[in-house]
Amino acid sequence: MRLTNLIATTSMIAGAAFAAPAAAPGEGHQHHKDRRDIVTNTVMKEVTVAVTGAQGPTTLSQPSSGSSVAPITPSDSYSRVAPLPTSMVVDSSSESSAASSSSDSSAPSSSAAPSTTSESVSSSQAPSSASSSSSAPSASSTGGGSGTSGNAGSSGFKGITYTPYNSDGSCKSTSQVKSDLEQLEGYPVLRLYGTDCNQVANVLQAKSDSQKVFLGIYYVDNISDGVQTISDAVKQYGSWDDVVTVSVGNELVNGGQAVPSQVGKYIDEGRSQLQSAGYNGDVVSVDTFIAVINNPELCKYSDYMAVNAHAFFDKATPAEKAGSWLLQQIQRVYEACNGQKNVIVVESGWPSQGEIYGEAVPSKSNQKAAIEDIANVCGDDTYVFTAFNDLWKPDGAYGVEKWFGVMSSD
Template sequence: MLLTNIITTSAILGAALAAPAPRHHQHQHKRDEVTTTLRNAVTVVVNGAAPTAAAQPIDESAVLNNNADAATTPVTTTLAPANTVAQQATTPAHTEETATSTTAAAAPVSTGGSSSSSSSNVGAGGAKGITYSPYNGDGSCKSTSQVASDLAQLTDYGLIRLYGVDCDQVANVLQAKSSSQKLFLGIFYVDQIQNGVDTMKAAIDQYGSWSDVDTVSVGNELVNGGQASTGQVGQYISTARSALQSAGYSGPVVSVDTFIAVINNPDLCNYSDYMAINAHAYFDQNTAAENAGPWVLQQIQRVWTACGGNKEVVVTESGWPSQGQTYGVAVPSKENQAAAISSIKDTCGSSTVLFNAFNDYWKADGYLDVEKYWGIYGN
């Protein structure tokens, strides 16, 4: 992410330079994936000249939220990502940045998938859907009966999002879901696209039909994590779309990334059939749990605007941790999780897939010790 801010007081600059660099969160969704904590490096340029001493870390949110009343020499701060893809034309964005107020045309409530109206996407669960991972606390695969027991608790949701094809999860969830539920399937490993499609097709042929599938995603937060350029994401989607069509699927194909990755890399708007984004108010640090819904809606509007109003936007992850460290005004607790989920449902539930069905004890504690504790239904 390349972010340039003009700061009009030297006093603000001095305060900002003394603050720590922000850290950004990245969910891990596979048992062998490592949670990454990213930092922004800062170069400060005064009157077009680089400083003689090495620039100190700067708190991005402190700079963005200060009001500059005095007119002094403009100072430009340039925040560059700590990790980039080699020979990549675009800059990878990082997961959750402070969402400053943005004036944008109101985005239409997204339907995504094949549904014809957003209201039809909200079941008794109050949201478009919910995410699900088929792993025990020790990282082993859940059995067919365990998956069935889990899915029995999720019948209020019309859409179940999966991240991969391992652990027979496509077959097991197809057998366990109700006839009215749809699946948001995922190909996690972009170097195994054909294998992912073949695994999906085998499960579909035995336990259902492609009409059970709302959407197929390729990769998760690839640009945000610096794992691919926007052009590479486009190639992955094209490869998957072709393989899926050959397998008999003709529905939407997307690549999920964070809201800020799309805003900073609008080329991503060219590839997915609709924009699938992850957005978590907790990592904004300036948003309390009860305001999570309006914050998520703002990110939907920002992405819709970044894509020129030409693509529908679906939030494919949004939730709140029940345990972990306090981050600004964001406090993890069961009570705050319930407040955040309620706010999201009330504000933009028809466009949001809630994260996550159950706690993921197989994960590392992660940044701010929250990675394990997003489960809405506990264990």
């Protein structure tokens, strides 16, 4: 999409009226339509973060931002979104500044399926000099919803995102979904974006007994129908014990579709209706990590912070450092929420094809390197993006949007 101002702070949009995002006529799938580019300036502090990842303790010395964040402004650079750690110890001192960029990816038109979104932060900060020590509590032990933190499967990840669409954007059949999910048994949780294509029922039928689901209500102008679809599928093919989280809305603030207070109302409405249907688990609204950092009011509403982050769209980060980069963003969100909310990255990956973007090079080998680093550093708290290449999507920025599938051979 064209460059456009991202509404980043409530002060910029106080009093503005936003309609709930609705499906465009003929739009068959529930996900992003537009991509937006932004840049935000942050005040950075040097932080040493100790994390117990999927493969054991890892200590990283990386710059991670403090809580002082300037409003987002338009830019011509793109980026994506990220995950969270199981334990953190923070040393902070001198300040430097860095630029972050973010983008929202787009789904094809009428018969197309959901697309994803993302953001990034430049890793080219000025070095800092001294350091003093303070400690932050473990992210997974902080208040407000666990998101089933710290439970990686044999894949090294908490879960994986899945969209049930063929290359032409048509809906996959129950048997196709079953065949897909047979390849995903190493992922404890399967994240869905919406309720179209009978995907909730199909996935509940096809998943293994040990797997859980993260469900999504994409259109917040029709929360009741989303809750009803989910409830009907759960009653017929499983139980509420199969559901770890339900999201209400996706990147509404990042997309300029709602202010934080509206997001809070959507979450309250969804939570109330889900509880009436028998669900008492976590309810969140997913947004980009930059949207949360610039709008800490969002921390008040979700049971935990579910954010998207992709290192590829930070052109200063090579594939082999994707996990370290993600850990920085996790810490930034954690600090923005004053350590009061657990942080889970519900979408993060690396493309296997596309154009080179600075140090970020799309290739199958680099995808493997990025995924391994993310798993090693913070896979316990990350949903990898995505199961299979999304050939129904447009090429997107740098021609990478179709090519994030970790199970695809091309």
